[in-house]
Amino acid sequence: MLDKKYEAKEKESKWLNYWQEKKIYEFKPDAREVFSIDTPPPTVNGKIHIGHIFSYTQTEMVARYKRLRGYNVFYPFGFDDNGLPSERLVEKEQGKKAKEIGREEFAKLCYETTDKYESEFQDLFSKMGVSTDWQIHYKTVSPTTIKISQRSFLDLVNKGHCYHKESPALWCNECLTSIAQAELETKTIKTTFNYVNFKTVEDNEEFTIATTRPELLPAIVCVFVNPEDKVHNHLIGKTAHIPVIDVEVPIMGDEKVAIDKGTGVVMCCTFGDQTDIEWWKKYNLPLKYIFTEDGCIASFVPNYGGMKIKEARKKIVEDLTNGGYIQKIEELEHEVQTHERCGKEVEYTVMKQWFIDIMNHKEDFLRIGNEIKWHPEHMHNRYNEWVSNIMWDWCISRQRYFGVPFPIWYCKDCGEVILAREEDLPVNPLVDKPSISSCPKCGSKEFIPETDIMDTWATSSVTPLINMRYGEKDNLESILKPMSLRTNASEIIRTWDFYTIVKSFYHFGERPWDNVMISGFVMADKGEKISKSKGNSKIEPMDAINEYSADVVRYWAGTGRLGSDIVFSDETLLRGKKLVNKIWNVSKFIEMHLQDYVDKEFNDFEYIDRWIIAKYQEMEKGFIKYLDEYEVGLALNTLEKFFWNFCDNYIEIVKHRLYRPEEFGDIPRYSGQKTVYMLLYKLLQDFSIFFPFITEEIYQELYKFNDSIHLTEIKFMDYDFNKELVTGDKLVEIISSVRGEKSSNNLSLKTPVKYLEINASQDIEEAINSSIKDFKATLFINNLQINHQDNDYEIKKIELEIEEKTA
RNA sequence: GGGCGAUUAGCUCAGUUGGUUAGAGUACUUGCCUUACAAGCAAGGUGUCGUAGGUUCGAGUCCUACAUCGCCCACCA
Numbered sequence: 038m039l040d041k042k043y044e045a046k047e048k049e050s051k052w053l054n055y056w057q058e059k060k061i062y063e064f065k066p067d068a069r070e071v072f073s074i075d076t077p078p079p080t081v082n083g084k085i086h087i088g089h090i091f092s093y094t095q096t097e098m099v100a101r102y103k104r105l106r107g108y109n110v111f112y113p114f115g116f117d118d119n120g121l122p123s124e125r126l127v128e129k130e131q132g133k134k135a136k137e138i139g140r141e142e143f144a145k146l147c148y149e150t151t152d153k154y155e156s157e158f159q160d161l162f163s164k165m166g167v168s169t170d171w172q173i174h175y176k177t178v179s180p181t182t183i184k185i186s187q188r189s190f191l192d193l194v195n196k197g198h199c200y201h202k203e204s205p206a207l208w209c210n211e212c213l214t215s216i217a218q219a220e221l222e223t224k225t226i227k228t229t230f231n232y233v234n235f236k237t238v239e240d241n242e243e244f245t246i247a248t249t250r251p252e253l254l255p256a257i258v259c260v261f262v263n264p265e266d267k268v269h270n271h272l273i274g275k276t277a278h279i280p281v282i283d284v285e286v287p288i289m290g291d292e293k294v295a296i297d298k299g300t301g302v303v304m305c306c307t308f309g310d311q312t313d314i315e316w317w318k319k320y321n322l323p324l325k326y327i328f329t330e331d332g333c334i335a336s337f338v339p340n341y342g343g344m345k346i347k348e349a350r351k352k353i354v355e356d357l358t359n360g361g362y363i364q365k366i367e368e369l370e371h372e373v374q375t376h377e378r379c380g381k382e383v384e385y386t387v388m389k390q391w392f393i394d395i396m397n398h399k400e401d402f403l404r405i406g407n408e409i410k411w412h413p414e415h416m417h418n419r420y421n422e423w424v425s426n427i428m429w430d431w432c433i434s435r436q437r438y439f440g441v442p443f444p445i446w447y448c449k450d451c452g453e454v455i456l457a458r459e460e461d462l463p464v465n466p467l468v469d470k471p472s473i474s475s476c477p478k479c480g481s482k483e484f485i486p487e488t489d490i491m492d493t494w495a496t497s498s499v500t501p502l503i504n505m506r507y508g509e510k511d512n513l514e515s516i517l518k519p520m521s522l523r524t525n526a527s528e529i530i531r532t533w534d535f536y537t538i539v540k541s542f543y544h545f546g547e548r549p550w551d552n553v554m555i556s557g558f559v560m561a562d563k564g565e566k567i568s569k570s571k572g573n574s575k576i577e578p579m580d581a582i583n584e585y586s587a588d589v590v591r592y593w594a595g596t597g598r599l600g601s602d603i604v605f606s607d608e609t610l611l612r613g614k615k616l617v618n619k620i621w622n623v624s625k626f627i628e629m630h631l632q633d634y635v636d637k638e639f640n641d642f643e644y645i646d647r648w649i650i651a652k653y654q655e656m657e658k659g660f661i662k663y664l665d666e667y668e669v670g671l672a673l674n675t676l677e678k679f680f681w682n683f684c685d686n687y688i689e690i691v692k693h694r695l696y697r698p699e700e701f702g703d704i705p706r707y708s709g710q711k712t713v714y715m716l717l718y719k720l721l722q723d724f725s726i727f728f729p730f731i732t733e734e735i736y737q738e739l740y741k742f743n744d745s746i747h748l749t750e751i752k753f754m755d756y757d758f759n760k761e762l763v764t765g766d767k768l769v770e771i772i773s774s775v776r777g778e779k780s781s782n783n784l785s786l787k788t789p790v791k792y793l794e795i796n797a798s799q800d801i802e803e804a805i806n807s808s809i810k811d812f813k814a815t816l817f818i819n820n821l822q823i824n825h826q827d828n829d830y831e832i833k834k835i836e837l838e839i840e841e842k843t844a
Numbered sequence: 845g846g847g848c849g850a851u852u853a854g855c856u857c858a859g860u861u862g863g864u865u866a867g868a869g870u871a872c873u874u875g876c877c878u879u880a881c882a883a884g885c886a887a888g889g890u891g892u893c894g895u896a897g898g899u900u901c902g903a904g905u906c907c908u909a910c911a912u913c914g915c916c917c918a919c920c921a
Binding site for chain 1: 846847848849850855856857858860868869870871874875876877878879880881883884885886887888914915916917918919920921
């Protein structure tokens with residue numbers, strides 16, 4: 038028997054253990070069709086917040102739904118312990134920079150730290166009822182993953198999509214590494230706009246350039262004006278003298294110069310910004326790179342060499358002012374590109390780096406985007422927008438320590454790239470030696486290992502490959518190419534989704550998945566995204582589980598619409614709590630009335646039973662439709678609405694028949710038993726997607742067809758009770774009106790109705806007559822009079838038996 | 845500045861292809877201890893559907909413009 042009260046905490050831990058012991062969520066390839074989910078490996082950087090719970094739970098619900106629909110669900114979990122986020126976490130915990138700790142020791146600390154957090158993460162996700170097979174979970178830095186990631190790299194190099202080249206790249210002089218365009222974040226900062234006077238060498242004509250970065254004066258290689266600019270275009274062809282620096286550079290024309298910005302005259306440096314690089318390439322300008330990798334002015338720059346960039350800026354403005362070259366200085370608020378991991382302004386650099394070709398295959402990436410179904414559909418635009426506008430090849434070299442090493446050495450003498458052999462993977466070039474003893478090009482016997490590691494996204498973009506064990510003997514390529522579903526939030530469409538598509542296209546020439554499902558964010562309050570940096574999360578996941586139970590927290594997560602943000606709301610949790618409680622109570626009620634029940638073929642359903650069965654079938658259609666679109670929230674809403682109707686109306690009507698067979702007869706009672714038996718099972722299955730714990734508890738007690746409700750399959754009923762669908766609703770309406778009459782007279786619902794007179798159409802009259810016993814019992818009617826009218830119904834008279842209340 | 849989305853009851857949100865008096869929950873008020881549930885049941889009031897136009901017999905729903913908010917991108921001289 039079900040307990041009087043449901044103790045969530047105790048039951049949830051019981052079923053967690055049970056599922057684990059019985060391996061309920063184990064993935065084994067078999068004859069069933071596979072539904073595979075590529076879920077984001079959360080970044081191991083300290084904490085899972087309620088936002089993670091929100092989006093992961095929605096995905097999890099899809100996994101449970103597909104399992105109920107008979108799919109063999111492949112749903113592995115991963116952890117991203119790659120690169121910078123982990124390194125920064127370790128640096129923070131140690132209070133020391135990686136450089137000070139030393140490469141080997143640092144990597145060890147990274148492994149220890151990520152392991153520690155991963156077990157915490159796993160515990161939390163398990164407690165939330167995530168139905169993943171932990172046997173096949175992966176880490177983005179592990180021998181297996183490194184092997185697959187390196188194999189992916191070698192494949193791209195061999196196919197000519199990955200190249201090593203000296204090229205401008207984005208550089209973070211806080212993290213001391215190059216970064217990708219996708220890792221940029223724009224920030225508004227306050228700075229000054231300095232109007233600096235220049236002169237032409239030819240005729241000493243003065244002109245002004247406005248700049249936010251005067252420290253770049255020593256890097257100027259050229260001055261540009263717009264050929265359409267009537268004020269300045271006569272300068273084209275002349276030579277500009279750079280004040281203080283005392284260097285002469287040509288003045289050229291280019292239509293990219295905005296006449297109305299600043300003074301309309303622009304200095305071009307190597308490299309101040311994106312445009313500088315474009316001009317540098319377009320006009321083949323000389324390279325005058327003046328920064329060091331740690332954010333200083335290079336020592337070869339006279340007067341300013343060795344200074345920090347900001348110091349140099351100050352000093353140079355001082356010198357300009359003293360020389361009388363500053364016309365004015367304006368305060369300015371403008372947006373700069375910063376590195377999203379550390380928030381520091383990025384610079385450009387020139388060095389040899391590994392790049393993956395993006396620019397030559399944009400059309401292919403767009404085409405593949407079209408082949409994938411996006412949920413919600415409008416998220417496809419985000420992808421298109423990004424791909425269409427991307428301007429750089431993807432730089433995958435990072436000058437960091439912890440991550441996937443490049444399986445590469447360089448010949449010390451001629452610089453020839455020596456690739457590792459595939460059979461030797463995984464390879465750490467710092468420890469391992471190349472398979473060849475001498476350089477095939479020059480014969481040198483000395484090799485230099487690549488010290489860089491790969492970009493975080495270079496490895497997380499291979500999650501489908503990790504899942505399918507790409508290139509391994511026991512691979513799952515045939516069933517996971519493509520995977521069924523990728524899920525993530527909208528902010529990483531341009532990174533994780535895009536890069537995964539790039540890799541899949543280069544490796545296999547096809548899409549990595551059939552569907553992409555995008556979740557929204559959790560907002561702390563209206564208009565404020567919950568983020569680690571702001572620390573504005575009002576609730577910790579573990580606290581929420583302890584306070585409300587995992588099922589209830591899942592309810593909250595499950596109410597969100599795809600792609601839409603959600604606010605953390607106590608009201609929603611309360612609503613979930615009530616729903617879970619109601620499921621328990623109605624199950625107890627049904628269990629009570631099934632003590633003597635034996636399931637058998639039966640078709641002689643009572644009217645009101647036919648009605649609720651028809652209502653269920655109608656609801657189920659919408660429910661399934663929503664789930665097939667991954668709209669778990671709308672599906673839950675549909676189900677919940679039906680469920681309350683089932684409890685408050687149907688159960689209230691049928692209970693009299695279930696309690697009193699002597700009055701209603703054994704067969705009508707059996708009809709009610711059969712109905713609640715069937716529908717509770719269906720409801721438990723449906724609810725098991727959202728509430729895996731409580732539904733399991735009830736299933737095990739009442740049904741137990743197999744080891745777990747989560748291994749059952751949804752079977753559709755096909756009763757044709759369409760007529761009851763409409764007239765039954767009318768019946769409920771009439772019942773509701775009569776109850777209203779009692780209620781507004783401040784009477785108990787048990788108050789007998791002495792006389793009820795209704796005018797009704799033929800259909801409704803038939804409905805009442807077909808359910809006459811249920812109808813009268815529900816409302817406690819003594820005398821009922823039905824008159825005929827053409828359409829609908831009208832309640833003519835309600836006489837209640839009013840007891841005199843004794844004082 | 846560009847792209848996408850949102851704007852419906854005090855709060856959190858539904859509203860499917862345009863079709864009568866716009867719906868839930870919550871909060872509030874009133875009543876009811878009804879052989880599952882007081883974490884319950886019944887009843888009740890609450891809305892210029894962001895603003896302004898347009899299409900239509902008919903618009904919360906379609907079109908245009910604007911406003912506010914959010915996400916992403918660009919501008920950074």
